[in-house]
Amino acid sequence: xxxxxxxxxxxxxxxxxxxxxxxxxxxxxxxxxxxxxxxxxxxxxxxxxxxxxxxxxxxxxxxxxxxxxxxxxxxxxxxxxxxxxxxxxxxxxxxxxxxxxxxxxxxxxxxxxxxxxxxxxxxxxxxxxxxxxxxxxxxxxxxxxxxxxxxxxxxxxxxxxxxxxxxxxxxxxxxxxxxxxxxxxxxxxxxxxxxxxxxxxxxxxxxxxxxxxxxxxxxxxxxxxxxxxxxxxxxxxxxxxxxxxxxxxxxxxxxxxxxxxxxxxxxxxxxxxxxxxxxxxxxxxxxxxxxxxxxxxxxxxxxxxxxxxxxxxxxxxxxxxxxxxxxxxxxxxxxxxxxxxxxxxxxxxxxxxxxxxxxxxxxxxxxxxxxxxxxxxxxxxxxxxxxxxxxxxxxxxxxxxxxxxxxxxxxxxxxxxxxxx
Numbered sequence: 420x421x422x423x424x425x426x427x428x429x430x431x432x433x434x435x436x437x438x439x440x441x442x443x444x445x446x447x448x449x450x451x452x453x454x455x456x457x458x459x460x461x462x463x464x465x466x467x468x469x470x471x472x473x474x475x476x477x478x479x480x481x482x483x484x485x486x487x488x489x490x491x492x493x494x495x496x497x498x499x500x501x502x503x504x505x506x507x508x509x510x511x512x513x514x515x516x517x518x519x520x521x522x523x524x525x526x527x528x529x530x531x532x533x534x535x536x537x538x539x540x541x542x543x544x545x546x547x548x549x550x551x552x553x554x555x556x557x558x559x560x561x562x563x564x565x566x567x568x569x570x571x572x573x574x575x576x577x578x579x580x581x582x583x584x585x586x587x588x589x590x591x592x593x594x595x596x597x598x599x600x601x602x603x604x605x606x607x608x609x610x611x612x613x614x615x616x617x618x619x620x621x622x623x624x625x626x627x628x629x630x631x632x633x634x635x636x637x638x639x640x641x642x643x644x645x646x647x648x649x650x651x652x653x654x655x656x657x658x659x660x661x662x663x664x665x666x667x668x669x670x671x672x673x674x675x676x677x678x679x680x681x682x683x684x685x686x687x688x689x690x691x692x693x694x695x696x697x698x699x700x701x702x703x704x705x706x707x708x709x710x711x712x713x714x715x716x717x718x719x720x721x722x723x724x725x726x727x728x729x730x731x732x733x734x735x736x737x738x739x740x741x742x743x744x745x746x747x748x749x750x751x752x753x754x755x756x757x758x759x760x761x762x763x764x765x766x767x768x769x770x771x772x773x774x775x776x777x778x779x780x781x782x783x784x785x786x787x788x789x790x791x792x793x794x795x796x797x798x799x800x801x802x803x804x805x806x807x808x809x810x811x812x813x814x815x816x817x818x819x820x821x822x823x824x825x826x827x828x829x830x831x832x833x834x835x836x837x838x839x840x
Contacts, residue, residue: 466536605628607625666685683711705736743772765787
């Protein structure tokens, strides 16, 4: 029995083709957001941007700053309470060109991540108020001060029973096991910090041990590394640009052939910009001069079992956080005072630049020239030392480099949060 066929005229086929092409165009048109005269907000921050978009739903969130009429840049840095301080800078464009706004938000170590993001959203809403007053949503604004808020203003207690001290105790253990390899490592530590406008006191203790076993045929290779270190510093602010401090500590490290090392180093630092601008930019010069004494586990390549040396170093740091991106670089040069041929040069830098709409590029690199490995044990390194990294090996340099590129395109206006699947 012949199969019936459906034949369409040329005109009917054209109409059907137009209909099929029109369906996705209609669907896309239904997805187009309605501006409704809202603020177009661009946010650049180290935060949960999805949460910000979800909680601040009275603006249009855009992914490219060139399409915004309000730009928000949030810079953050660690603070003395163990949390972070956020600096918010709002910049108006187009019809809001003459409006700028600034704000601050600080967290502490006792706050959960949910507390932090809720507080940050509240700070953003507060900063947007000035722009909303000039928008077509001005008539929809309502505000209130709760009775509990008024009571808190009256009952604030400025007494701090901890006197600005922050303490942290931590520990972790890691176990990896395979048929031919076992690895176990643990680390415990204690940190304390006291930060005020004039002085910063810091101590740090770490204890680390790592054990590895490798089975090859019938042979077992074992690697053991053990290290403990105690470091402390006191730094005092002299002016808006100058600081001075002293650093001291001691350590034991089987990897670097140190039975025990202690050191003390006074230091002075100068920041070209005032310290209260550190969130935006800083150019810092730091100079240290001091003394260290080493007792070695094995005699060194210079036939030393112990020695004391005076050394000094110069540290230069650049940091800029700008709307176009971030730039950070650090150069450190050090040498022994009794022998300038024993020295070390270290450089690290990274830059993130927003090139054009949706396109960003990131570069990161480090280089280290090493001429001061006086702690290396005498004799040649065994194959176990090299493969298991039980001991530090002689080297003249270390180099690393990375580059990254990202390009984002598509819908510029989308406030919808959908985390399904």
